[in-house]
Every structure is written in structure tokens, then in C-alpha cells.
Amino acid sequence: MRIGRHFLWTVLPFQALLSLAYLGFCDSTWKYCVSFDEIIRSSTEQLRGTVDVAPPARQGTSSTEQLRGSVDVAPPARQGTDVNGTGSFETEIIVNSSSNVSNGKGSNASNDDNAMDLARQSADLARQSTTSLAPIQLAPIGLLRDHLVLAMGDVGRFNPQNGTYRLNRAFWECYSKKWGASVLFIDPRRFEKCQLHTDWFFRRVCAVASLVEAFVRDSKENVSETADSFGLPVAPRWIFHLDGDSMLSNLDLPLSDFTVPWDREGKSLVFYERFHNGEIAAGNYALRVSELAAQFLRGWERKVSETKNVKFTNSDNGVLHLHLVWYLQKELSFPQGSLQNASHAWASVLRQFRASKDIGSYDRFVALVKLALGPRRDFKHLLVGRRGHGFCADDWTKMYLSKLHVCHHAVKSAAQLVKMIGQSCIDKSLQCLQGPAVCAPQTEREARVKLRNFKPDRFALGNVNDISSCWPNCTRDIPQAVWGQMAVGLQKNGHCLSPRMACCC
Ligand SMILES: *[C@@H]1O[C@H](CO)[C@@H](O)[C@H](O)[C@H]1NC(C)=O
Ligand SMILES: *[C@@H]1O[C@H](CO)[C@@H](O)[C@H](O)[C@H]1NC(C)=O
Ligand SMILES: *[C@@H]1O[C@H](CO)[C@@H](O)[C@H](O)[C@H]1NC(C)=O
Ligand SMILES: *[C@@H]1O[C@H](CO)[C@@H](O)[C@H](O)[C@H]1NC(C)=O
Ligand SMILES: *[C@@H]1O[C@H](CO)[C@@H](O)[C@H](O)[C@H]1NC(C)=O
Ligand SMILES: *[C@@H]1O[C@H](CO)[C@@H](O)[C@H](O)[C@H]1NC(C)=O
Ligand SMILES: *[C@@H]1O[C@H](CO)[C@@H](O)[C@H](O)[C@H]1NC(C)=O
Ligand SMILES: *[C@@H]1O[C@H](CO)[C@@H](O)[C@H](O)[C@H]1NC(C)=O
Numbered sequence: 001m002r003i004g005r006h007f008l009w010t011v012l013p014f015q016a017l018l019s020l021a022y023l024g025f026c027d028s029t030w031k032y033c034v035s036f037d038e039i040i041r042s043s044t045e046q047l048r049g050t051v052d053v054a055p056p057a058r059q060g061t062s063s064t065e066q067l068r069g070s071v072d073v074a075p076p077a078r079q080g081t082d083v084n085g086t087g088s089f090e091t092e093i094i095v096n097s098s099s100n101v102s103n104g105k106g107s108n109a110s111n112d113d114n115a116m117d118l119a120r121q122s123a124d125l126a127r128q129s130t131t132s133l134a135p136i137q138l139a140p141i142g143l144l145r146d147h148l149v150l151a152m153g154d155v156g157r158f159n160p161q162n163g164t165y166r167l168n169r170a171f172w173e174c175y176s177k178k179w180g181a182s183v184l185f186i187d188p189r190r191f192e193k194c195q196l197h198t199d200w201f202f203r204r205v206c207a208v209a210s211l212v213e214a215f216v217r218d219s220k221e222n223v224s225e226t227a228d229s230f231g232l233p234v235a236p237r238w239i240f241h242l243d244g245d246s247m248l249s250n251l252d253l254p255l256s257d258f259t260v261p262w263d264r265e266g267k268s269l270v271f272y273e274r275f276h277n278g279e280i281a282a283g284n285y286a287l288r289v290s291e292l293a294a295q296f297l298r299g300w301e302r303k304v305s306e307t308k309n310v311k312f313t314n315s316d317n318g319v320l321h322l323h324l325v326w327y328l329q330k331e332l333s334f335p336q337g338s339l340q341n342a343s344h345a346w347a348s349v350l351r352q353f354r355a356s357k358d359i360g361s362y363d364r365f366v367a368l369v370k371l372a373l374g375p376r377r378d379f380k381h382l383l384v385g386r387r388g389h390g391f392c393a394d395d396w397t398k399m400y401l402s403k404l405h406v407c408h409h410a411v412k413s414a415a416q417l418v419k420m421i422g423q424s425c426i427d428k429s430l431q432c433l434q435g436p437a438v439c440a441p442q443t444e445r446e447a448r449v450k451l452r453n454f455k456p457d458r459f460a461l462g463n464v465n466d467i468s469s470c471w472p473n474c475t476r477d478i479p480q481a482v483w484g485q486m487a488v489g490l491q492k493n494g495h496c497l498s499p500r501m502a503c504c505c
Contacts, residue, residue, distance in 0.1 A: 144181035147255045148236035150211075151185050152204050153244045158185040164244075167414050167426065171248040174432035179254055182232050185244075201282070201316035202304045208241060208287075209297035215289045236289055238262075243283035246392055247411040251435030253403060258286065258391050262383070268292045269382040271320075272390025274409075275451070278460035279366050280324065280384055282317035284392045284409060292381055299323055306350070311357035318353060318362065321369040325349050328379055336374050337491035345372040352494065360501040366460035368494035375483035378476040386478065388451055388471050400447030401440035404472050408437070448472070457503040459496065462489030 149172055157163045160170070169185060176183040188194060194206035214226040215235045227235040238259045262270060270286040273279065287293040300316070300323045307313045325332075329342040339345040349372055352365040377384040385391070392407040393400065399408050399420050411417055417426060417436070425439035442450065452468045464486040467474050478486065489504065496505035 144179040144255055146234055146237040147179075147181040147259065148232065148239045149175070149181055149183045149242060149255075150208070150239050151242045151244050151246070152188045152207060153185070155185070155187050157244050164413060167417060167430070168244065168247045168411060170430055171251075171436060174429070174435075175248050175251060177432055178251060181255060182236065184230060184232070186230070197304065199304065199307070199315055202301055202319075205297055205301045205316050208239075209294055209301060212239070212287065212289055212294040212297065216291055216294060219289075238286060238288055240286045240391070241284065242392070242407065243409065245411050246284055246407045246409045247417070247436065248406065249393065249399065249401075249408040249435055249437035249440075250403065250406050251429075251432070251437075253406045255391075255406065258406075259288075262286070262288070267381055267383050269296055270385065270391070271324075271383070272385030272392070272394070273387045274394045275387045275454075276394075277363065277366070277458040278370060278387065278462075279317065280320060281390070281392075281394060281409070282315075282320045284390070284394075284407070286391065296323075296327060296382075299327060306353065310354055312359070312362050313353075313356065314362055318356065318365070321366055322349060322353055324384075325369055325372050328373070328382065331376070331379050332372065333374055333376070337371050337487055338495070339368075339372055348372070358501070360459070360499070363459035363502075364494055364496055367462065367490045367496075370460055370462065371487060371490040371494050375478035375480065375486075377478065383476070386467060386474055386476070388467050389474060399437065399440045400442045400450070401437045401444050402447060402472055403444075405437075444472075459493035459503065459505075460490070461503075462486035462493060463504045464489055 151158070151165075151169075151172075153165075157165045158169045160166050163169070169183075172183045175181060188200075188204050188207035191203075191207040191210045194203045194210065197203040197206055211226070218224060218226050218235055224235060227233070238255065240255060258270070268288040268290050269292075271280050272284070274281050287297075300320060303319045303323050303326075304316075306319060306322060307315075310318075313319065325346055329346065332342060332345070334341045334345065336345070339348060349365065349368050352361075352368045356362045356365050373384075377386055389404065391405060392409050393402065393405040394409045411420075414426070420441060421436050421439040425434075425436060428434050429436045429438075448471060451471050452465070454465045454468070456463055456465045462485070464482065466478055466482050466486060492505040493503075498505060
């Protein structure tokens with residue numbers, strides 16, 4: 001949309017006034033109005049995406065922490081105190097289902113007990129027989145033995161009785177039973193050297209780096225110290241790092257469907273773009289246990305220094321974007337928009353990062369990063385899955401079913417899940433009879449229509465729904481024709497001076 005300078009200056013203030021009355025933000029054609037609610041919701045989502053593995057009580061008073069404090073997770077104390085009693089409802093789900101639904105063959109235990117049993121078992125379950133859960137079809141022995149699903153967080157969150165993410169955990173443990181992958185829920189406080197970080201998320205990055213380094217060292221020395229200390233049957237070759245609110249969705253999809261091609265292509269790091277805002281997720285990524293991955297993580301961690309005095313960093317997630325531009329500089333092609341070369345791009349994104357003070361300015365920073373990355377997503381050792389093509393689905397609205405995804409991000413509570421898929425589906429899933437996605441409220445076909453018709457309204461999407469003609473089978477890199485349009489949008493949005501919080505310049 002073109003708007004003249006005059007139009008811009010005379011209309012915007014007026015509109016801004018109206019917009020405030022409306023409690024929302026609109027573009028100058030009034031075509032895209034985003035309600036304040038929506039912005040809060042999506043920004044909360046955006047943060048929660050990475051926050052929800054239970055940051056400890058905040059102590060700092062830096063503005064960043066305060067900002068995060070205003071939007072990030074409900075501390076455990078919130079359980080049961082929601083207006084609608086999310087917490088207590090969650091408890092009821094288990095209690096009621098145990099008294100109601102039958103248990104399936106092979107066990108007289110209640111669903112509740114089943115869930116508890118599952119949750120109590122540790123990651124090496126995979127090696128044991130599954131007699132207590134007869135209906136599971138066992139995968140070929142050892143297929144995913146060297147794959148580790150790793151979620152870090154306060155252990156309370158994963159407590160099988162009362163943890164917010166106990167269902168997520170139970171479902172992953174079904175996955176472990178079925179496929180022999182290891183599943184670990186650990187507290188980053190186990191990594192003492194990472195306590196230096198005041199930011200919980202950087203502590204987590206540090207913890208993962210330490211873990212990867214330890215595995216690499218063990219493998220060089222032919223020892224299994226680290227695997228042993230975490231109760232793993234073998235040292236992992238691939239680690240799928242997940243936020244605690246990332247739920248298993250497709251029980252039937254082996255992780256090897258992803259990692260076999262990645263191995264073949266020499267990939268060591270795999271990220272993906274979040275669907276609704278184009279941000280590259282920091283909480284869900286896969287890595288091959290390797291020096292390369294460890295170095296990447298340490299580089300990411302070190303850039304914590306760039307967050308000093310930046311008002312709104314989105315913690316490790318903002319810094320991940322900086323780090324990608326830095327790390328991939330030799331593989332990027334220029335010019336892209338006004339970015340002339342790699343050093344110019346670096347200086348520009350850094351400047352924009354330092355100016356980030358709220359969701360709107362943060363989004364502009366991400367837009368500029370996306371411009372710098374160009375159309376390429378498939379790099380030599382690193383892959384960024386395009387929107388809707390990650391190993392996890394990141395549609396923050398309703399669950400959709402796709403064979404593409406093994407997990408679904410942003411499942412915050414059992415109550416939310418009941419709304420999505422219903423209680424009896426949860427019960428069956430807790431018995432490992434199916435993955436929750438079997439009962440997804442939308443079919444693949446419906447999801448396809450929805451995702452392809454999505455209206456991009458966040459700056460970092462460049463005003464283009466880049467998957468609109470190809471989902472779920474898009475090429476890894478963005479086709480030139482699509483990129484041509486997107487680059488224009490990203491250029492505008494990345495340098496947008498209007499005070500708007502959402503689309504578009
Ligand atoms: C509580 O849940 C009911 C039923 O889902 C809903 O109608 C109501 O709006 C909710 N209240 C709040 C405050 O969220
Ligand atoms: C659970 O069962 C109790 C007792 O039967 C009932 O009062 C409550 O409403 C039920 N909760 C749900 C979520 O069905
Ligand atoms: C289980 O719940 C359903 C629906 O709430 C109800 O129709 C059924 O009678 C219950 N079964 C038992 C055994 O309580
Ligand atoms: C369930 O099975 C266990 C042993 O598998 C047994 O000890 C228990 O009595 C059984 N409970 C019921 C209610 O049948
Ligand atoms: C959750 O249950 C554990 C016991 O399994 C208990 O120690 C803990 O205090 C409980 N936490 C909350 C928040 O109720
Ligand atoms: C480690 O084990 C492999 C195979 O078991 C062997 O070939 C290699 O020499 C060993 N390396 C060291 C450092 O012991
Ligand atoms: C990169 O681009 C900037 C801005 O156009 C320019 O000043 C600088 O000389 C360029 N650097 C190189 C190495 O080409
Ligand atoms: C995606 O592409 C593959 C391979 O070309 C094809 O087998 C599959 O049917 C396609 N899926 C969809 C949903 O178009």
C-alpha cells in the first residue's frame with residue numbers, strides 16, 4: 001500500500017487517536033486492525049513460547065526483566081487461581097477420567113495411574129518391555145536409541161502429579177516407549193557453571209552447550225560418563241531441544257524421518273520459523289551432538305553481552321537472530337534491500353536490536369534480520385524450516401494435524417488441551433494408544449486452507465504469506481518470485497518509523 005508523506009503525517013496521529021479509543025492498532029487503510037487484545041495475546045505467546053519452562057523467581061530489576069515479568073509465564077502459584085480455575089480443572093481431568101474411561105487392555109490401572117506410571121518412568125524405559133501397555137506397536141529395536149528429546153525447566157513443572165506440563169511429559173514418555181528415543185526433563189541448575197547467567201534463558205543455552213560438550217568429550221575418550229549420569233542408555237547423536245509447552249502430537253512419526261536426511265546432508269543445527277510472526281524459534285531446535293553445534297551454542301550464549309541496556313530483547317530469542325546473521329555471514333548473499341554486504345547487514349541489525357523497546361520495534365528488528373538472511377533457509381550445516389515446516393507446529397491457535405510435525409508448541413495446560421481435543425482423546429493418548437493429534441479439531445485439508453489463506457500482520461513476515469501456494473510441501477529456500485515481494489516488505493517494515501505495533505509499513 002502506498003501512502004504519501006502528507007497522508008502519513010496528517011492521518012496517522014488522528015488515526016492513532018482513534019485506534020487508542022478502539023484499543024487497537026490499524027494500518028492506514030483500516031484494512032488490518034489488530035485489537036489490543038490480539039497484540040497482547042500474540043506477544044505473550046511469543047514470549048511464552050520460550051518462557052514456559054519455568055524461569056525461577058526473578059530477582060533482577062533490569063528493565064528487560066521487568067518487561068518480561070509483565071508478560072511471561074504464570075508462576076506455579078497461579079495454578080488454581082485463574083478466573084476459570086485452570087489449575088484445579090487440570091487436576092480434575094485426571095481424577096475424572098480415572099473414574100470414568102476404561103483402561104484398555106492389559107492393565108487394570110486407572111488412567112490416572114497410567115499417567116502417573118508413565119510419568120514416573122525414566123528415560124531408559126525404552127529398553128524395557130512394554131507389557132504394562134500392551135497395545136503399543138514397538139518400533140524396530142534401537143531405531144531411535146540415539147535420539148534424545150530434551151526439555152529443561154524447573155522440575156516442578158514436570159511433576160507427574162501437579163506439574164503444569166505433566167501431560168506433555170506423559171505423552172513424550174509414550175513416544176519414548178514406542179520408538180526407543182530417550183526423553184529427559186532436567187533442571188538447568190544442574191549445570192553449576194551456568195549459574196553465572198542472570199537471565200534464565202541464557203542459563204539454559206549454556207546448559208545445553210555444556211551437555212553437548214560433555215557428550216563430545218565422552219565420545220572422544222570412549223567413555224559414557226555423561227550418558228550414565230543422566231540415565232541414558234547411550235549418548236545421543238541427535239538432541240531435540242524443546243520448550244516445556246511443546247507437546248507430542250504425532251506419535252507415529254519417528255524422529256529419524258527428520259534426522260536421516262539431515263545426517264545425509266551434514267546438517268548439525270535445525271531451527272524453524274514461527275508461523276504467525278516469522279520469528280525463528282529459540283526454544284525448539286534440533287542439534288547433532290558435535291563440536292560445531294557446541295560452538296554455535298557458545299557463540300549464541302556469548303552474545304548475551306549485546307543485551308546490555310536493550311529494553312526489549314526477548315532474551316535468548318532476540319540474540320539468536322543476531323547470532324544467525326553473524327554465524328551465517330559467509331553464506332548470505334548481498335545486496336538485500338538496502339543491506340549492501342555482510343558487515344553492513346550486521347551493523348544494521350545490531351543497531352535495530354539496540355533500539356528494540358517493545359514488540360513493535362522488536363518485530364522490526366526481526367524483519368531486518370530476515371532481510372539479511374535473504375531467501376535462503378538451507379545452509380551448509382544449518383537449516384531453518386520455513387513457516388509451517390518445522391518439526392514442531394507453531395500455530396498458536398488451534399491444533400492442526402499434519403504428518404509433517406511431531407510436536408505442537410504452546411500447549412500451556414491440560415485445560416487448554418481438553419478444549420482442543422477432548423478428554424477421551426487425552427485419555428487414550430495417556431495410554432499411549434495414539435498421539436493427541438489424531439483428534440485434532442482440524443483436518444489436514446482445513447489446516448491447509450487456513451494456513452494458505454493466513455493474512456500476514458506482523459512486521460517480520462514482510463507483508464507476504466510466503467507459503468500460500470505450497471504448504472505443506474514448500475521448497476526449503478524461498479523461491480525468488482516470492483522473495484522479490486517479501487524483500488520489499490521486509491525492507492519497509494525493518495525501517496518502519498511509524499509507531500504501529502503491527503502490520504505494515
Ligand atoms: C470461563 O469459561 C466459560 C466457559 O468456557 C466462559 O464462557 C467464560 O467466559 C470464562 N470466563 C473467563 C473469565 O474466562
Ligand atoms: C469431575 O467430577 C466431579 C465429581 O463427579 C464433578 O463435580 C466435576 O464437575 C467433574 N469435572 C469435570 C471437568 O468434568
Ligand atoms: C463417563 O462419562 C461420560 C460422559 O461424561 C458418561 O456418559 C458416562 O456415563 C461415564 N461413565 C462412567 C462409567 O462413569
Ligand atoms: C490391579 O492389578 C494389581 C496387580 O497388577 C493388583 O494388585 C490389584 O489388586 C488390581 N486392582 C484391581 C482393582 O483389580
Ligand atoms: C506437587 O507435588 C509434590 C509431590 O509430588 C509436592 O512436593 C509439591 O509441593 C507439589 N507442588 C505443588 C505446587 O502443589
Ligand atoms: C574407542 O573405541 C573404538 C571402537 O571401540 C576404537 O576404535 C578406538 O580406538 C577407541 N578410542 C580410544 C581413544 O580409546
Ligand atoms: C559494505 O557496505 C557499506 C555500506 O554501503 C560500505 O560502506 C562498506 O565499504 C562495504 N564494505 C565492504 C567490505 O564492501
Ligand atoms: C508433498 O510432496 C511429496 C513428494 O513430492 C508427495 O509425495 C506428497 O504427496 C506431497 N504432499 C502434499 C500434501 O502435497
